[in-house]
Amino acid sequence: MIKPQFPIDEEQRLAAVRSYHLLDTLPEKDFDNITALTANICDVPISLVTLLDADRNFLKSHYGIPFNESPRDISFCGHAILEESNIFIIEDARKDIRFKDNPLVTDMNAIFYAGVRLVNSEGYPLGTLCVFDTKPRILTKSQKKALTAMAYQVVNLFEARKRNRALLSVQKELRERNEELKNFAGVVSHDMKMPLANMIITSDMLRTKYGQHLDEQGKEYLDYIKQSSFTLSEYVTGLLEHYETDKTASLRNEPFDSQDLLEEIIELLNINVDCEINLPEENIEMQANKVALEQILLNLIGNSLKYNDKKKIKIDIDCEEKDGYYHFTITDNGMGIPKDRIGNIFDLFVTTGTLDRNGKKGNGIGLSTVKKLVNRLDGEIEVSSTLGEGTTFMFTIKKLN
Known part of the structure; x- marks a missing residue:
């Protein structure tokens, strides 16, 4: 028996293997499906997904054998990762000087071996997708092609899990x-x-x-x-x-009337200018987060009042229930929003640059908060506007069960 040599870049290769955080992990269905399918295609009793660690061969998936690791110095895969060919094949290990005295051959009757290197995007061979048989055999051209294709899919799974892990880390x-x-x-x-x-x-x-x-x-x-x-x-x-929008959006309330809510908001605004506010004709018994909805409406109606240069302010409010959502529309005859600003009007700290009715500049927080609340209530918000004529905000929030 000849022990497998170590690659000249073994230190970097090991770092690459460990970067996937797959060593000593539990079996996973995605990998087990591949080894089961590979064994079936190649008509062999054993199929493995292996990762070559410093002194062992860890079996991420092991079809046909009961253990999940073996010493690296007796592994066939230790030889396979050194080969530049697409597939490493030993048709009869008893006749190969490298393997004829190997315990896997003498004790476990591992006679046939075929392995494809699992090479990552940086070019490091992490391990193999391999198959074993207890008798000599020859793989057909289609079986070799399938084994190579399956190995490619294993590498894709490795990379996908690495990306997901990185994303989870960033999210955390x-x-x-x-x-x-x-x-x-x-x-x-x-x-x-x-x-x-x-x-x-x-x-x-x-x-x-x-x-x-x-x-x-x-x-x-x-x-x-x-x-x-x-x-x-x-x-x-x-x-x-x-x-605090997350906290506000998580609150739950008893059912309430849309008309009562809108009247409360108008009273809270303490309007002291010539203003006509047209409320919806239909009163709806609403099942929604009242606190969050009140904050949304206070902000939008408040903006219709502040950003209005007309002698008489006019605000039309509409509300209807449809397909499990409450649909609100607030239209005013105010200053309007410039076209070049309307695309990012809901971004935090973004303003139109326009002074309000009292000569004050906005801070770009209110509409961003509105959008966050609407989204947290499983809804969407849109805006349309004509400069000098007025603005319409349309938003939905999901009805609570």
Whole structure:
């Protein structure tokens, strides 16, 4: 018997083998199906998917034998990975100097062997797809072709599992970072709100107590501090809502009426301009996440009010239940959205650059939060707009059972 040599790049080859994280793993149906089919095609009792480790031959799939590893120094596959040919065949191991005294031959009667190297995308032979028989034999041309094709599929499975593992790792890291960001946003929002409230109160106190000693420019500075504090407070609140959408979307409520919800929202908006809001004619008893839906509608209707330059604001709201979803449409006669901005209007921190009715610029958080909530409620949202004429938002949310 002659022990198999090690490849000259054995260290790199071993690193490649271990990068797939398949050593010492349990059997898998995908690989077992291949070995069973390969044994049937080649008309042999044994078929294996092997991975050559440092000192052993690990059998990822073993059809026809009860064990899942063997010493590398007696393995046929240790020789096979050194061959550059497409397929390594030993028709009668008893007549081959490399194998005639091998325990696999003398004790287990492994006479015939055929193996195809499992070469990864970097060119390293990881192991083999191989077959054994207890008697000499010759593979037909079609059997050789099938064995080679099956080996190609094994490598594809290896690569797919490696990609999936990498994706799962990335997803885990993203979830952890997102959770860290949520916690950070929560802490920052909480810690900033009180100082901002103090700044607003202090600016009012300064105006009341020392206003008579300030000139117009001084009073403007106080107004600027107060307004900036309000703006930052709204920004912080928006960020907090954005990163709490998962929590908000997971809440469940008792059934409620669509009409009551819309009337509550209009009352909350405290509208003090000339505005006509047309509600849906039909009242629907809704089974949905009321808190999330309220946040969505408050944001969209609030935008219709803010981004409107008409003397009389007009907002049409429609709602219907269809195919297990609630369909909402909100149309206004406002400023509209420029065509070059409408494609990414739902992206976080993206704004149209347009000042609202009060001369303030948006922060690009509200619509991103709306989209996240709609998606978390298994719905979709779309927007259409004509600059100077108005905007329509259409969204759906799934009815809860």
